[in-house]
Amino acid sequence: MINLSHVSKEYKLSGESFFALRDVSFEIKEKELLAILGPSGSGKSTVMHIIGLLDNPTEGTVKINGKDVSKYTDNELSLARNETIGFVFQQFNLINKLTILENILLPTIYTRHKLTFDPKTRAMELIAKFGLLGKERSFPNKISGGQQQRVAIARALIMNPKLVLADEPTGNLDTKTGNAILDLLEKLNKEDGVTVVIITHEPDVANRCKRKLYIRDGKLYTKSDYTV
Amino acid sequence: MNYILFIIKAAFEDFNRNKMKTFLTSLGITIGVSSVVLLIALGLGLKAYIQGQFDTFGTNNLYVIPGSLSGGFSGGPPTTQLFDDKDVSSLKRIPGIANTIPVYEKYMKVEGPVTTKTYQVTTSSEEIFSTLTIKIQYGTLYTKSDVAKGAKKIVLGPKAAEKLFGAASSAIGKNATINGSAYKVVGVFEAKGGGSFGGPSIDDAIYMPVTASLSFNPTKKYASIYLKVRDSSFITPVKKEATTVMSKRYKTDEFSVIEQTELIKTINSIFGVLNTVLIAIAAISLIVGGVGIMNIMYMSVVERIREIGIRRAIGATKKDILYQFMAEAVLLSGLGGLTGLLFSWIVILFLQTLFPAYIDAPTIAIAIGVSSAVGIIFGVAPAKKAADLSPMEAIRYE
Structure with missing residues (x-):
């Protein structure tokens, strides 16, 4: 589904350059549940930004369904983010001045194609599915962290994306609420066939996934050669 | 269409949340538009008044007056008894x-x-x-x-x-x-x-x-x-x-034989120039108002960098962000323009008891057009700044 080949990302800060990623190659297969595990500053967020088409690699290629996205225009990248990828962030990243329902509906506003579903009906289905009924007119800062993350997941799913990218989805939640969120992501993968990539620094979270990739100092490791 | 309605609705909700900020930001445009509209209305009224005054003098009249009209009418009652x-x-x-x-x-x-x-x-x-x-x-x-x-x-x-x-x-x-x-x-x-x-x-x-x-x-x-x-x-x-x-x-520059229409035309052109100069001065306040909007829009972009990042992550294009901020600037400015128009209309209603000041359709169109144009001109730079933000950097902005 997504293929990264010899991807490097170089940043220049105050004239000095450093590599956030070095020669990273891997593939995300359709319908898989994948964890990318690494400590703070390892480059895992950079991987997520590149997979999520929020950033470009300095070197290497990123292919989505066989298409090289480096040649995509801003409009094409936005369209791909809108239709193919759903984001779930550690900070939830909901827009506080919009209601829960408006937050969930937001991706449908930016679509370029005619929707095959009624956005409001689908949003209400997701609200019901994630136990948020009665909260649709509330604002994000009036609900709990766990509820906010469920809203974020609902927003990520409204366009029926093939891939959900979750960056530290439990980072701001207590263990019980975090587990509930992970249950939800796992269920999405298992029951709805959505590809889920979880980026985390917590081995316990990563252990919930079938496949794990390890990242440290911008380099990717498989389990066998990764040492903490 | 759905998107346009959405950004207009969102902008108005934003204005509603920040009533004082909205009021103060659009106040500059309100003052500018009302000054310009009032001066136009006074100019139109003056023209009507002059016409009315000449109408009271009857028609088919010629006037032999001292001095030459070419090179400017001196104005005021002639002092030379010639x-x-x-x-x-x-x-x-x-x-x-x-x-x-x-x-x-x-x-x-x-x-x-x-x-x-x-x-x-x-x-x-x-x-x-x-x-x-x-x-x-x-x-x-x-x-x-x-x-x-x-x-x-x-x-x-x-x-x-x-x-x-x-x-x-x-x-x-x-x-x-x-x-x-x-x-x-x-x-x-x-x-x-x-x-x-x-x-x-x-x-x-x-x-x-x-x-x-x-x-x-x-x-x-x-x-x-x-x-x-x-x-x-x-x-x-x-x-x-x-x-x-x-x-x-008499020498040709010592007297003039003028028609009533010529006299009206000359007087109108003098007041016309005067009126234009005054309108131009009043228009400076529109520029000041525009700068105020630009300043607030720049602040708004900085305050909302993360929001811009979220919108970009879920599929908004650069153009979507550009239009969103442009719409806010234009609506802010247009709102100021409408308030200015309403205010000047009330003042004109009052003035009409003393003087035939009035506003016509072109004046209303100018007021709305100019205030919207101010929004576009002064909104484009902050909106472009918002649109050009990197989605990745915007979403990570603390």
Whole structure:
């Protein structure tokens, strides 16, 4: 589904350059549940930004369904983010001045194609599915962290994306609420066939996934050669 | 369409959340638009007023006045008393002229039983009344024989009569003292209106036979000569002939023979230039208002960097972000413009009790158009800044 080949990302800060990623190659297969595990500053967020088409690699290629996205225009990248990828962030990243329902509906506003579903009906289905009924007119800062993350997941799913990218989805939640969120992501993968990539620094979270990739100092490791 | 409605709705919700900020930001545009609209309305009113004043003077008139009109009309009442009876009789001989009316005007202290006030006293023949379409309300107008005899009679405008004698109807038969001599009020004419804002109104006029003014115009000189032509087809030939007649005694730059329309045009062009300059000065406040909007929009972009990042992550294009911020700037500015328009409309309603100020459809279109244009011009740079943010950096912004 997504293929990264010899991807490097170089940043220049105050004239000095450093590599956030070095020669990273891997593939995300359709319908898989994948964890990318690494400590703070390892480059895992950079991987997520590149997979999520929020950033470009300095070197290497990123292919989505066989298409090289480096040649995509801003409009094409936005369209791909809108239709193919759903984001779930550690900070939830909901827009506080919009209601829960408006937050969930937001991706449908930016679509370029005619929707095959009624956005409001689908949003209400997701609200019901994630136990948020009665909260649709509330604002994000009036609900709990766990509820906010469920809203974020609902927003990520409204366009029926093939891939959900979750960056530290439990980072701001207590263990019980975090587990509930992970249950939800796992269920999405298992029951709805959505590809889920979880980026985390917590081995316990990563252990919930079938496949794990390890990242440290911008380099990717498989389990066998990764040492903490 | 859905998206446009969404950003308009979102912008208005934002304005609602930050009422004071919205009010203060759009205040600059409100002030700018209302200043411009009020000045346009005053200009339009002035034009209508001038036209109205000339309409009260009747039609098919030519004016022989001192000085040259080419190179600018000096404005104000002419001070040079140039012409005399010889000119009047030469002009009278021109075919096509119905009346030749010499006019001498002077501001004089007029003493009535109630009050003493300075008025413009117009001395002329009895023909001035028909030329200026003046109709009597009380008493009579002075006659040809009064002019021949030099009778010390005066005809007052209703406002002057009221001021000097308490009431227009009670002035008849009473005396007013002008320049030490007593003049008998024989008539008060019907009100003609005009003359707001301290400007001279024909209703404040005082007329007396030209022959009765020798005490203050001993040489019998005239400031101007009105020529009433038989009908409009005589205007051009009479104007030409009058110019030829006057050229025999005066240099071409010492007098002018002008048509009423020419006079209106000249006056309008002078006020037009003045009005344009004032509007241009008022328009500076629109620029200041625009800078205010730009400043707030830049602040808004910084405050909302993370929101921009979220929107970009879920599929908003650069253009979507650009349009969103542009729409906010234009709506903010347009809102200011509409408030300014509403405010000036209220002021104009009040002004209309004193002066024929009014706003027309083009003025409304200009007000809305200019305020929206200010929003576009001053909103584009902050909106572009928002649109050009890297989605990755924006979403990580703390």
